[in-house]
Amino acid sequence: MRTFIPISELDNNPYGQSESKLFGEVAERLIFQDFSSSIDLTPEQSFMDNGHREENLKTFLVNNNKRVTRDAVDQFVTWCKDDKLMRFPDIMIHTDQCREFYEIKPNSRAGLSAGAKKIGILKAVYASYHLPYTAGRQYNPALYRCLAKYKHSIAINLRVQMADYGLLVYDLWVDYDTNLSEKQDPLVYRVMLIDLIRYVVFGKLKTAEEISPAPIMISDKEIEFIFSQRLGTLSKQA
Incomplete structure (x- = not known):
């Protein structure tokens, strides 16, 4: 299944940071x-x-x-x-x-x-x-680039297209295995995906001197850590 993640959702964090702006810097580099x-x-x-x-x-x-x-x-x-x-x-x-x-x-x-x-x-x-x-008209990207993958279960993608002459716009799409998401409440799973995006963008891409064309491969250990942290936070709030 494919889902759209509005860039603005990255700003729904407890740190008071404009993470959408920080992601914009990464998107521009790409x-x-x-x-x-x-x-x-x-x-x-x-x-x-x-x-x-x-x-x-x-x-x-x-x-x-x-x-x-x-x-x-x-x-x-x-x-x-x-x-x-x-x-x-x-x-x-x-x-x-x-x-x-x-x-x-x-x-x-x-x-x-x-x-x-x-x-x-x-x-x-x-x-x-x-x-x-x-x-501009000459550079008209139809870019759909995989930024990171977890096995065949999750893929985080950057999409870039021309909205009008001279205006290039980007957004985030996540492909995921529905069998994996069925184990969680849909809203909870969406929040976990956003946590994963934060980890990839700010923990991997933003700090990289050069961004490789190949997607980042996310390990079982990383997935377990990111998702268990979110579930732990939600259980404390309950």
């Missing part, structure tokens, strides 16, 4: 990885918002636009900041055939709304300053 392997570009032809973004954006704009000087880019950034219009797209492409930008958001009402608003601002700003970038 999308950057897919983007880099899907489109053949030189480092100068792409920008990804993965650190030192202001300096990297300035360098990208100067290197790819012959009539744009460093002084002009500095002035552009200053004006955008003064007008509270400074936005950094998550991905930009500049080739002879393609000059595009992309924004990455969770597949939720709030994510779609924020993404549409940001893309509208970017389109207006780039048009106003005669920069040639439009909302």
